[in-house]
Amino acid sequence: MAFLILFQALLILSLAASTLSTRPYKNGLTPYFYDYVCPQALPAIKRIVEGAVQQEQRMGASMLRLHFHDCFVNGCDGSILLDSTATIESEKFAAPNNNSARGFEVIDQIKAEVDRVCGRPVVSCADILAVAARDSVVALGGPSWKVRLGRRDSTTASRTMANNDIPAPNMDLPALINNFKRQGLKVKDLVALSGAHTIGFAQCFTFRNRTFNDSNINQAFAKNLRSYCPRTGSDSNLASLDPTPARFDTLYYNNLLTQKGLLHSDQALSTGESALELVKSYSHNYEAFWKDFAKSMVRMGNIKPLTGNQGQIRSNCRRVD
Numbered sequence: 001m002a003f004l005i006l007f008q009a010l011l012i013l014s015l016a017a018s019t020l021s022t023r024p025y026k027n028g029l030t031p032y033f034y035d036y037v038c039p040q041a042l043p044a045i046k047r048i049v050e051g052a053v054q055q056e057q058r059m060g061a062s063m064l065r066l067h068f069h070d071c072f073v074n075g076c077d078g079s080i081l082l083d084s085t086a087t088i089e090s091e092k093f094a095a096p097n098n099n100s101a102r103g104f105e106v107i108d109q110i111k112a113e114v115d116r117v118c119g120r121p122v123v124s125c126a127d128i129l130a131v132a133a134r135d136s137v138v139a140l141g142g143p144s145w146k147v148r149l150g151r152r153d154s155t156t157a158s159r160t161m162a163n164n165d166i167p168a169p170n171m172d173l174p175a176l177i178n179n180f181k182r183q184g185l186k187v188k189d190l191v192a193l194s195g196a197h198t199i200g201f202a203q204c205f206t207f208r209n210r211t212f213n214d215s216n217i218n219q220a221f222a223k224n225l226r227s228y229c230p231r232t233g234s235d236s237n238l239a240s241l242d243p244t245p246a247r248f249d250t251l252y253y254n255n256l257l258t259q260k261g262l263l264h265s266d267q268a269l270s271t272g273e274s275a276l277e278l279v280k281s282y283s284h285n286y287e288a289f290w291k292d293f294a295k296s297m298v299r300m301g302n303i304k305p306l307t308g309n310q311g312q313i314r315s316n317c318r319r320v321d
């Protein structure tokens with residue numbers, strides 16, 4: 001009898017140890033979260049993302065950015081999607097998002113379709129953002145990864161935190177490293193995730209300073225940018241973040257090596273030894289970039305999720321239920 005109890009104790013201990021040592025899914029998130037609850041959910045998201053990207057390629061970039069701006073503000077909890085009310089100061093009007101974050105209508109469309117195919121609201125808006133980001137990257141020719149799921153939606157938003165925690169384009173490398181560090185992310189995550197700027201566009205007001213004031217900028221590149229982003233006015237004129245804004249390729253990193261990064265914060269990645277080493281490696285090795293990008297997207301998606309009975313599953317991503 002004593003032997004049997006000892007044996008059982010050992011079995012439990014070894015099971016516990018193996019769970020700990022492999023730590024399969026951090027924070028309670030798992031790629032299989034909806035497999036039984038609603039297996040139609042992920043295919044529905046993919047369908048709508050593909051349609052939206054087909055209609056406008058930039059939408060893929062915009063949806064990827066939404067997930068980033070959600071995760072960096074008190075975790076990936078769908079807070080960026082909430083509209084203003086008497087008690088909610090929408091993050092949509094925070095400086096990094098105002099007149100800049102886009103794609104909210106596509107997220108609404110996904111939510112309506114997912115709730116329809118599932119028969120009830122079981123998929124969180126925070127998970128929709130994470131899956132739509134992955135499907136967007138895939139739609140533009142980038143890597144795929146298993147998105148961990150089971151996030152729940154916040155009942156609050158914070159414009160102040162959005163202003164403080166989303167990195168700004170005038171930051172230098174130490175500020176960027178510190179900003180990512182506060183989210184538990186490392187230099188490698190910073191360099192790999194900045195590769196998201198291989199797709200999409202930026203408005204004149206975000207890169208004007210660089211074209212007039214930075215010394216680490218290719219002169220012909222700067223001159224060309226200044227021709228449609230002058231000292232004053234034209235604030236919302238667009239420039240692509242790399243030469244192929246609808247292809248998830250390595251040109252973003254190649255451009256950094258020739259001082260053709262669009263944002264001051266992009267070019268900053270070439271100003272420190274360990275970041276520059278990664279830039280060089282990603283510039284000629286798309287497999288390394290893809291692998292690290294996918295890994296870092298999972299790490300970013302793990303930031304402070306609400307799980308279990310925390311938060312809620314919204315039935316409309318713009319409103320608390």
Ligand code: HEM
Binds near residue numbers: 099
């Ligand atoms: C490292 C610090 C970062 C800074 C300072 C930064 C800043 C910016 C700025 C200023 C824009 C242009 C916005 C506009 O003009 O409206 C932009 C666009 C974009 N950002 Fe970042 N970003 C950073 C990191 C990231 C990360 C980590 C991701 C995703 C993983 C990301 C994804 C994007 C995408 C896809 C766009 C294009 C969006 C579109 O065309 O709609 N960025 N970013």
Ligand SMILES: *[C@@H]1O[C@H](CO)[C@@H](O)[C@H](O)[C@H]1NC(C)=O
Binds near residue numbers: 093094098099
């Ligand atoms: C957001 O942008 C609009 C339009 O440019 C502007 O009127 C408004 O003041 C901005 N909101 C905040 C909170 O800065």
Ligand SMILES: *[C@@H]1O[C@H](CO)[C@@H](O)[C@H](O)[C@H]1NC(C)=O
Binds near residue numbers: 169205206207209
């Ligand atoms: C541009 O530079 C000015 C002066 O250094 C600074 O106050 C401002 O924040 C910068 N703007 C951007 C968008 O980088």
Ligand SMILES: *[C@@H]1O[C@H](CO)[C@@H](O)[C@H](O)[C@H]1NC(C)=O
Binds near residue numbers: 212213
């Ligand atoms: C360039 O930097 C100077 C100060 O060094 C600043 O006064 C000026 O506003 C900057 N130019 C732009 C376009 O922001």
